[in-house]
Amino acid sequence: MEFARRIWSLAVLLSGCALCGCESGGHFSLFNYTTQPPFDQSICSVYVPIAQNVSFRKDLEFDLTRQVIEELGKRSGAPRVTSDPARADSELQLKIVNVKKSTVLLNQFGEARDAELLVQVEVVWRDLRPGHIGNILSNPKNYDPEVLPLPGEARPPAPMAIPLLVSPTSMFIPELGGSFASSERQAMTKAARQIVNMMEVWR
Numbered sequence: 001m002e003f004a005r006r007i008w009s010l011a012v013l014l015s016g017c018a019l020c021g022c023e024s025g026g027h028f029s030l031f032n033y034t035t036q037p038p039f040d041q042s043i044c045s046v047y048v049p050i051a052q053n054v055s056f057r058k059d060l061e062f063d064l065t066r067q068v069i070e071e072l073g074k075r076s077g078a079p080r081v082t083s084d085p086a087r088a089d090s091e092l093q094l095k096i097v098n099v100k101k102s103t104v105l106l107n108q109f110g111e112a113r114d115a116e117l118l119v120q121v122e123v124v125w126r127d128l129r130p131g132h133i134g135n136i137l138s139n140p141k142n143y144d145p146e147v148l149p150l151p152g153e154a155r156p157p158a159p160m161a162i163p164l165l166v167s168p169t170s171m172f173i174p175e176l177g178g179s180f181a182s183s184e185r186q187a188m189t190k191a192a193r194q195i196v197n198m199m200e201v202w203r
Contacts, residue, residue, distance in 0.1 A: 037077020038200040043089045043129070043137075046072065046079040046199075051094035051121075060096055060184065064121065067192035068094065075196055089129050090137060094195070095122040095163070101180065117170050117180070119187040122163035123195055136161050138198060166194045 048069055053061040072078045082088050098120040105114040125138035139162045168190035172178030 039077045040201050043079050045082045045088045047085040047088035047091045048081055051096060053096040055096050055099040057099045063188045064094060067188045068195055071192040071196045091126045091128055093124040097122055115172055117183040117187055119168055119191060121166045121191050123166055124161045124163050138164050166191055168194060
């Protein structure tokens with residue numbers, strides 16, 4: 001009986017090992033799950049300049065840039081942030097285009113009880129690797145400058161970068177100590193997470 005139990009355990013173990021597939025870099029996959037990071041490993045670095053800000057709220061660009069850099073540092077396998085664009089494989093361009101506050105619910109005095117903050121950020125992730133310059137990673141468009149046009153036609157220009165729009169929202173309740181400033185910080189944190197999620201590779 002004990003021998004049969006051991007044989008059964010060994011068979012289950014071997015079948016489990018057979019289902020596991022070894023991938024490059026020592027990662028494993030099992031039942032469509034994998035230990036491989038969800039980022040393109042050929043893109044090793046990213047340059048993140050200070051975000052642009054055309055909204056009426058100033059200094060948000062510094063908070064957003066810092067949050068994105070910190071979020072990239074938290075993610076396993078994410079491109080490492082570099083301060084030298086000449087050595088970067090990619091560049092992440094951010095632009096805050098709108099910050100809007102709206103009242104969701106009023107109290108009996110006509111003051112805001114529940115309020116919502118909407119932040120809109122345009123994102124363009126450019127490929128800077130040799131042979132890929134001109135490619136847009138955030139909105140996949142490839143450009144090959146070596147392809148010759150047909151006779152009589154002009155060489156096509158590099159594709160225009162169509163920004164992706166990230167629109168996080170955050171709620172705050174002034175009666176419980178919530179403020180516009182704390183809501184802005186929450187929105188920047190959400191925006192950073194969404195931006196880094198956008199950089200992941202769907203498998």
